[in-house]
Amino acid sequence: MSVDAATVRRIAHLARIAVSEDEVPHLQGELNAMLAFVEQLSEVNVEGVEPMTSVTPMQMKKRQDVVNDGEIADDIVANAPATEGHFFLVPKVVE
């Protein structure tokens, strides 16, 4: 499989990465090189094979359902580019 220019633009939008028109042909070439490389997987017989979900056989650990952290709002917003009090500031999202 390979991607066309329209697909490159669609993927970029899905990935939330701005891509200019003149970057598209280059990206398309690189993505297609990667897709050509992974194409060889289609020759592997995977019938009846379970997809891997955990590399180490182990029971998923569960934490106690208790509050064990918190009251650190200052820490949470410490690195934010724009804040007001303990709120993150973003452009208006609701009209």
Added chain:
Amino acid sequence: MTDLTSLTLAEARKGLADKTFTSLELTDAHLSAIEKARVLNAFVLETPEQARSMAREADARIARGEVGPLAGIPLGIKDLFATKGVRTTACSKILGNFVPTYESTVTSQLWRDGAVMLGKLNNDEFAMGSANETSCFGPVGNPWRREGSNTTLVPGGSSGGSASAVAALLCMGATATDTGGSIRQPAAFTATVGIKPTYGRCSRWGIVAFASSLDQAGPIARTTRDAAMLLRSMAGHDPKDTTSVDIAVPDYEAAIGKSVKGMKIGIPKEYRLDGMPAEIEKLWEAGAAWLKAAGAELVEVSLPHTKYALPAYYIVAPAEASSNLARYDGVRYGLREPGRNIIEQYENTRAEGFGAEVRRRVMIGTYVLSAGYYDAYYLRAQKVRTLIKKDFEDCFAKGVNAILTPATPSAAFGIGEKGGADPVEMYLNDIFTVTVNMAGLPGIAVPSGKDAQGLPLGLQLIGRPFEEETLFSLGEVIEQAAGRFTPARWW
């Protein structure tokens, strides 16, 4: 007094315990070496004040007789590990001046055991690369150069700063991470020892995530003994990482020098590649002969799905990366590039903040997870991953204790020499190491010889899950036979 920076970690531990020198003297010697080696670009942040204050604290503790396993030992920390109050960037513009308000579990255990932090080490952006060329701080120089040449070579990646700093005697050991070979390949390129432990052995909490089902932390050091000492402190169960395994951490150092007599070592025929340099083939044979001389038994084994590990990795790893890196949205931390609305702000921030390699991998990952392609790519790759793991399980079920392979298909290369036209050319560096991540196994790279141009080459040993001790015992045999390799200082 001999140059303190040339001591191994084990030698320094003895010197500190015997009060031959103080941690402050040891730390100062390294800080001064770092200053003189800035041309290597191994450190992206030097923290001399913090280092001296930690060293003074270690000296006070040693004076009181409270000697932690790493008391007073100066280390470098890969910039992927969150360090409280110390800028952590993953060498990406998108994290900007991120200063964590918390400490990663692995580094907190090193400080608990008395180690001293010298600074943060360069790496490929978000650990995505095999040459340390994708860092937003620029490439790292390898202390090794070809004989009679002034060309600066790459130290490998993604833990290029860690490998370069350890090889150049700028720190006694370093933390590193390995998703597809990022500890073992740079170790091989710099004649250092690097171990990626079994998945789940070290906590991933507080380490910037790349591909969560593959990422593992581990040390880079100058000897197998030093690596064993570091891993003992880094490993251990952490309730904050659900994939961290609750198994007691053995005294890895006790495995150094232990007999390997009767161990069964597999030589996988699928690792014999067409066009592999003759000197790597020769080195592999030498490694097998050293282990045989030490009493191990060598057997040919087959890992039939080896060739599919790298293509499957380049689906699984980008898929997980695209999901992990979704958090970089310009809202909660890091860079923000304004836009007319929130979507445009996300898109501008991520276009500006991510480098070319990261953008490419996030996009591939997004594509293979998108509607209509998930089954063909991602699900198939996860099935292939099951087969790769089964290859190893079948091999271990036949009584094989460890598998011996070359660590890399070549020695270090020049900056800008590879991957310019086709990203896959760079990816092939990890062909021998990536299988180990796909199967969650431990793997160690040990310096084993040099190529015709005088550049170091390494061998890799792959072990059964949680049998890192076997790797340390076997690694030590190779180290004793091959000797140690130190680069001639040119910086």
